[in-house]
Structures are given as C-alpha cells and as structure tokens.
Amino acid sequence: MSAASEPIAPAGPPLPTRPGLRAPIAASAAPSRRRGWREPSLLPGFAPAMAFTLLYLSLLVLLPLAALAARPWEHGWQGLWTTLASPRVLAALRLSFGLSFVAAGLNVVMGLVVAWALARYDFPGKRLADAAVDLPFALPTAVAGIALAAIYAPNGWVGALLAPAGIKVAYTPLGVLIALIAVGLPFIVRGVQPVLKDFDAEVEEAALTLGAGPLRRTWQLVLPALTPSLITGFSLAFARAVGEYGSVIFIAGNMPMRSEIAPLLIVIELEQFNYAGAASIGLVMLLLSFAVLITINLVQLAAARRGRR
Amino acid sequence: MRTSAPVRPSGPAWLLIAAALVWIALVIGLPLAAVFGEAFRKGAGAYVAALADPDALSAIKLTLEVAAIAVPLNALFGLAAAWAVAKFEFRGKTLLVSIIDIPFSMSPVISGLVWVLLFGANGWFGATLDGLGIRVIFNFTGILLATVLVTLPFVARELIPLMQEQGTDEESAAITLGAGGLRTFLQVTLPNVAWALLYGVLLCNARAMGEFGAVSVVSGHIRGLTNTMPLHVEVLYNDYDFVGAFAVATLLAGLALVTLAAKSALEWRFAGELAHGRR
Numbered sequence: 001m002s003a004a005s006e007p008i009a010p011a012g013p014p015l016p017t018r019p020g021l022r023a024p025i026a027a028s029a030a031p032s033r034r035r036g037w038r039e040p041s042l043l044p045g046f047a048p049a050m051a052f053t054l055l056y057l058s059l060l061v062l063l064p065l066a067a068l069a070a071r072p073w074e075h076g077w078q079g080l081w082t083t084l085a086s087p088r089v090l091a092a093l094r095l096s097f098g099l100s101f102v103a104a105g106l107n108v109v110m111g112l113v114v115a116w117a118l119a120r121y122d123f124p125g126k127r128l129a130d131a132a133v134d135l136p137f138a139l140p141t142a143v144a145g146i147a148l149a150a151i152y153a154p155n156g157w158v159g160a161l162l163a164p165a166g167i168k169v170a171y172t173p174l175g176v177l178i179a180l181i182a183v184g185l186p187f188i189v190r191g192v193q194p195v196l197k198d199f200d201a202e203v204e205e206a207a208l209t210l211g212a213g214p215l216r217r218t219w220q221l222v223l224p225a226l227t228p229s230l231i232t233g234f235s236l237a238f239a240r241a242v243g244e245y246g247s248v249i250f251i252a253g254n255m256p257m258r259s260e261i262a263p264l265l266i267v268i269e270l271e272q273f274n275y276a277g278a279a280s281i282g283l284v285m286l287l288l289s290f291a292v293l294i295t296i297n298l299v300q301l302a303a304a305r306r307g308r309r
Numbered sequence: 310m311r312t313s314a315p316v317r318p319s320g321p322a323w324l325l326i327a328a329a330l331v332w333i334a335l336v337i338g339l340p341l342a343a344v345f346g347e348a349f350r351k352g353a354g355a356y357v358a359a360l361a362d363p364d365a366l367s368a369i370k371l372t373l374e375v376a377a378i379a380v381p382l383n384a385l386f387g388l389a390a391a392w393a394v395a396k397f398e399f400r401g402k403t404l405l406v407s408i409i410d411i412p413f414s415m416s417p418v419i420s421g422l423v424w425v426l427l428f429g430a431n432g433w434f435g436a437t438l439d440g441l442g443i444r445v446i447f448n449f450t451g452i453l454l455a456t457v458l459v460t461l462p463f464v465a466r467e468l469i470p471l472m473q474e475q476g477t478d479e480e481s482a483a484i485t486l487g488a489g490g491l492r493t494f495l496q497v498t499l500p501n502v503a504w505a506l507l508y509g510v511l512l513c514n515a516r517a518m519g520e521f522g523a524v525s526v527v528s529g530h531i532r533g534l535t536n537t538m539p540l541h542v543e544v545l546y547n548d549y550d551f552v553g554a555f556a557v558a559t560l561l562a563g564l565a566l567v568t569l570a571a572k573s574a575l576e577w578r579f580a581g582e583l584a585h586g587r588r
Contacts, residue, residue, distance in 0.1 A: 037400040037401070038397060038399035041397050042477070043396050044484070044490035044493075050397075052386070052389045053389050053393050053405070057405075057409065061412065061458070061461065064427060067427050114333060122315045123326050125330070129330060133337070137512070138515045138564075138565035138568045138569050139340075140519025140520070142543055143344060146542060146543075146554055146558060147343040150347055156343075182336045239414050243417060243522075244416070245521065246525075246539070250546065263417075266416075267526060270429075275429065275431050278426075285419065286416075289414060
C-alpha cells in the first residue's frame, strides 16, 4: 500500500476527514484541494484497492456482458427478430414474466401476513419461523426443485391429495407458479419486517384514542407507510423469479408453448450451438428485467413525492 | 420515537399467526421435509450407499474445490471494493456500486451463458484458447468463473454499507498517529468489520456450493469430472435414481441449515456490527 501517496496531516486543529463534501461552506472559501475525479484523503490504499476492483469487475462482469450484448447481432436485426418472434420464444417469455408477476403479487399478500405476525406478536416458535423465512436464500435451487417436484407429482404428498379433485400441479404452469412463490417469499418479508417493527407506536395509539378501529388503523396508517418497502420487495421477488431456473425446471415439465420458461430456452439454444439465439433471448430477458425494475423505481419515486405533499 | 414492541396475540391475531405459520410450513417446511423423507425412503443403507458412490464423492470434492477458490476471491474483492467505495469520495461511485450489484439481477443461466459466449467452441476466445490447448467450458475453469460471477456481490454488499456508516475517523486517527496503511487496515478496519465479513462469506459460500443454473450451462455434466453436487443431484434425478438424488440433496440442505443457523446466530449476537438494511 502506498502509505506516502497522501500527505500526513500536520498536528494541530483537526482536519475534516472528507474536505469539501460535508465541510461547512466557510471551508470552501479556501482553494479547493480537489484534484480531478476524487477528493484528497488522509487514508492510503485508494489506488491499489480501486485498481483491483475495476480490474475484477471488468474481467468478470463487464467483459462477459459485452459478449452478451454483441453476440445477438451476428445475423443482424433479421437474426434477432427471427429468434425472438418465434412462437415458442414468445410463449416462454410470456410465461416467465407473467407468472413472475403473479407470484410476486401473491407474495406481497402472504409476505405481509408473515411479516406482520413476526414483527408484531410474540408466539411460541417465533424465532424458528423467523429464521426459516430465509431458507429459500440458502437452499440450493436444484434441491428445492426436486423437492417441489416430488411433493406435487401426482403420487406425491400434496399431489396425491389434489389428484382426485382433478387438480394437476406438477408439469403444468401452476407448478411453475408454486416454485416461483417459494423463491420470492423472503424478499417481501425481509423488506417489510423492519418497517413494521419501527413503526411509531405513538401514531398508532393516537389513532386508537381518536376512535379508529383496528382495521381502519391498519388501512389508513400502516399500509401507506409500508407501500415503499412492499414495492421494493415486489420488484426484487419479480426479478429473481424471472431468472429462476433450478427450482422451476423439475416441476415445470418443460412442455414447449405451455410450461417452458425463458431461461430453459437459453440452455436449449446453447445445446444446439446457436450462440446468437441464446444471447438474443438472454439479452432481451436482461433488458426487460431492467425496464421493469426502472419502471417500478419510477413508480416508487412518484409515490414518495405524492406522500410528501 | 417509541417503536411498537411485539405483544401477546389475542383473538383475531391468532388467525393471522396461524395463516403465517401455515404458509411458512407449506412453502418452506414441506420441501425441506420432503428432501429428507425421500432420501431415507429405502432406509439408511440405501442412503449411505448413494453417498459412498464414487461419482457422488467426486461431485462433493469438486464443489468444495470450487468454493475454496471462489469464496476467498470474492471476499478479497469485497474488501478492496468496500475500502475504495466506503473510505474515499470519488466521481462515479454510484455507477460502480450499481455494477457490483449487476450479478444479483442476472438470471443464473445468463451468468453461465456469458462464459460460453467468451470461451465456448464458437465464442470470442474459444478458437484461440483451443489452439493453446486450454479448455474453459466443460471444465473446472468454466465452473469456477460461473460461480465467481454469481457470488461476486455477496461480501461487497455486506461490507460497503457498514464501512460507509463507520466512516474514516478511526483510520485517520491511526494514520495521523503514524501507523502504516497495512497496519491500519489490519488492526483498525478489519476488526471493525470482522463479523460482517464472516456474514458475507457465509452467504457467499452457501451460494457458491449450491449454485445450479450458471454452473449447469458451463459444465457439460460429465460424471465424475465436471459435476458439482447440485448438478449430480440433477443427473441422478433425471436417471430416476430418486434415493441417490435426494441423498446428495440432504447434504446441500444440511449446508443450507447450518448456514442459516450461523447467520441467525450472528444476527442475534452481533446485530450492531452488521450492515443495516438487510436484503
């Protein structure tokens, strides 16, 4: 580390640690010490840490993404269009994005119920339940996938109960939905729980003294306060579900046009050495996800602005 | 501000709690129970035999080797990135942090696909590397690259907010008093973030050992050679060897449970020393 790259502070009055950024306005009357793109600092090691970070990100994130962005154009617009406009690809994209939307929506409702119970009440087994919510983050997707397939297969624990009623889950879009729900639950719970916990008790008690019933209190006070975290949780669960592969492919049955998800199509294209086709689907998935996330962020901003007024 | 402390439930609250518990049992408990139930369906003997299979053992070995390289690499990256981002002010910081986050919003399949586009037979560098006799795809290197990409943000995401919150006062004091840069980092910064680092490493490791989609794309599923544990689970399952598949799956589920227990313990014990705003 280049300890000598920055001047050691002279003894005497304490220096602001980050001159310029949060220093009082008076300080900026002195000639700015800012040289170029970064502010001077007492601490050493910026150059090596930054160089390593940039090199690492360039080789492991940016170069691969450049390959993804460049490859679909091998056969020009025509090639890209031929891949994306095929009914099978369209059906897979519709299934992936549509079911991810539904799953994230259902998770908003059930995630709120779970978060509410965990944040607001004491009950036996609460710590266990609380820790269990994170399991989908830790459990490998392939393990969740084969477990769900076994449970919901026609002869499985739940599948056998549903079969007499004529409900088929495994190897149908309903199975895909169940897998996507399991994947997204923790995003909502972990997003909402801290907000619920920190909600100002006095505001709620004031509403109580003013005669608001528990339901009205919830609707008019707590839910609006939760909306931003619910939206964030929704978008995280949605993004995760769109790209989900391992926990879906075993239960999905993977029938073209019916229960085939978009990530699986990438794998299929690669198996046929159609790199351009695989990259086309991958790029569109990534761009669509980014577009959805940006839209949700804008909605979030608009909601926050309206809330402040 | 006084926050709402949890209360003893009464009346309709029990309904809410029951709904929450039923949902957790259905979505999380049932699949976990199924893994162990199916693995021991034909008794403990079949379970042990499935795990003693040479292909299963080589899958376990490969998984451990990949994690043993990928996790330290990403921990090192996390420390470097957090040092640069949290302790210094520079233009483009927001952009840098967004780039670090990208792997989280990519489908695992895409995280594998990109390496095929670079190093596959028809990839950018495929032919060149082939001439040199270097094989990346369907090989250890490809599996490692895919794993590193998928788990890249875990440690950085844990350290950056915490180190930002801690500021630079302690480090500046150490430097002013004459400590060298490395000594300051090892004796001031590192102890302050030790538990958060461990937390990030835990999550990174769980994902590295359990990653399926990205690794599946680059591995080629060669038994005994390029199958990690999750891939071996898939191969066995597709061969209708359910006891075998679920037996290997119990190891991965066990890893998830241990990770979860350690993570919860860290959260209860060291809440103040971990980053705020959990995902």
